Amino acid sequence: MAAKIIDGKAFAADVRGKVTEHVARLKEEHGITPGLAVVLVGEDPASQVYVRSKGKQTVEVGMNSFEHKLDIDTSEADLLALIDQLNADPTVHGILVQLPLPGHLNSDLVINSIDPAKDVDGFHISNVGLLGTGQKSMVPCTPLGCLMMLREHHGSLSGLNAVVVGRSNIVGKPMANLLLKDSCTVTIAHSRTKDLPEVVRGADIVVGAVGRPEMIVGDWIKPGATVIDVGINRIDAPERGTNEDGSVKTRLVGDCHFASCAEVAGAITPVPGGVGPMTIACLLANTVTACCRANDLDEPQGLTA
Numbered sequence: 001m002a003a004k005i006i007d008g009k010a011f012a013a014d015v016r017g018k019v020t021e022h023v024a025r026l027k028e029e030h031g032i033t034p035g036l037a038v039v040l041v042g043e044d045p046a047s048q049v050y051v052r053s054k055g056k057q058t059v060e061v062g063m064n065s066f067e068h069k070l071d072i073d074t075s076e077a078d079l080l081a082l083i084d085q086l087n088a089d090p091t092v093h094g095i096l097v098q099l100p101l102p103g104h105l106n107s108d109l110v111i112n113s114i115d116p117a118k119d120v121d122g123f124h125i126s127n128v129g130l131l132g133t134g135q136k137s138m139v140p141c142t143p144l145g146c147l148m149m150l151r152e153h154h155g156s157l158s159g160l161n162a163v164v165v166g167r168s169n170i171v172g173k174p175m176a177n178l179l180l181k182d183s184c185t186v187t188i189a190h191s192r193t194k195d196l197p198e199v200v201r202g203a204d205i206v207v208g209a210v211g212r213p214e215m216i217v218g219d220w221i222k223p224g225a226t227v228i229d230v231g232i233n234r235i236d237a238p239e240r241g242t243n244e245d246g247s248v249k250t251r252l253v254g255d256c257h258f259a260s261c262a263e264v265a266g267a268i269t270p271v272p273g274g275v276g277p278m279t280i281a282c283l284l285a286n287t288v289t290a291c292c293r294a295n296d297l298d299e300p301q302g303l304t305a
């Protein structure tokens with residue numbers, strides 16, 4: 001195995017350390033405690049795990065965590081009323097509505113009702129437009145985490161060929177905008193791209209965000225390229241045996257086939273332990289950034305795009 005493994009867990013711990021220092025300074029020098037509100041509608045088990053993890057880490061870095069758990073059949077009006085209340089609450093600097101929402105709720109409408117200044121996910125159309133035009137915005141957490149790891153590994157990204165595989169609003173598109181802003185030559189590819197392997201072979205930086213388990217294989221990777229794997233896919237792992245209830249055990253894999261990619265790449269992020277932990281760390285970083293902006297204070301260095 002040739003590639004350097006980029007340790008997202010360690011990197012995330014480092015980001016949380018910086019966030020902790022900033023939070024302490026905001027408290028001491030200004031008497032302000034940043035606050036993050038997380039809204040979860042319904043009881044999806046995976047979402048519950050993420051929300052718990054976010055709340056725990058928010059408290060660990062010294063911020064206030066406000067969790068709002070709503071019934072699965074909550075009406076759109078009630079959800080919008082809660083968001084209005086959080087928008088108006090001066091102790092809340094960041095608002096995250098856990099996605100996906102139940103089908104009867106219009107997620108575009110809900111997300112766009114969040115005050116853009118508190119939109120720590122960076123999903124509000126106003127933040128999307130600001131990022132797309134190179135203006136100051138809230139930047140989506142997953143692409144921001146990927147960018148931080150890429151900058152740390154490469155120093156400058158200027159002139160590098162980046163291929164983003166996946167065109168989602170939450171990862172692919174904002175990732176492409178951030179890479180463009182750092183002067184990469186950017187291609188957004190996806191599952192229907194003609195001759196996708198050949199397109200990926202041209203990349204110095206490959207970002208896998210297509211949501212298909214282990215689709216990107218070593219044979220597609222240019223020797224020495226950096227591979228950032230955003231995918232989190234749970235697949236059956238019969239080699240691990242069965243659970244007590246007789247169901248087959250599972251494991252997490254990325255969108256990149258780790259073993260074969262790692263033989264060719266110069267550096268690669270693992271799954272788990274890569275992009276995932278950085279996503280939550282960047283959510284905390286965005287909350288501090290939002291808090292500083294709301295109070296006309298200098299923003300933390302190195303925690304924004």
Ligand SMILES: Nc1nc(=O)c2c([nH]1)NC[C@@H]1CN(c3ccc(C(=O)N[C@@H](CCC(=O)O)C(=O)O)cc3)C=[N+]21
Pocket residue numbers: 050096097098099100121141232252271272273274275276277278279280
């Ligand atoms: N409004 C909104 N914003 C989000 O940012 C958001 C969301 N909704 N809905 C769900 C997805 C998913 N997501 C993850 C965050 C951390 C890990 C993470 O830390 N994963 C670990 C462990 C994974 C595990 O063991 O299950 C890892 O990759 O190492 C994964 C996934 C944020 N999301």
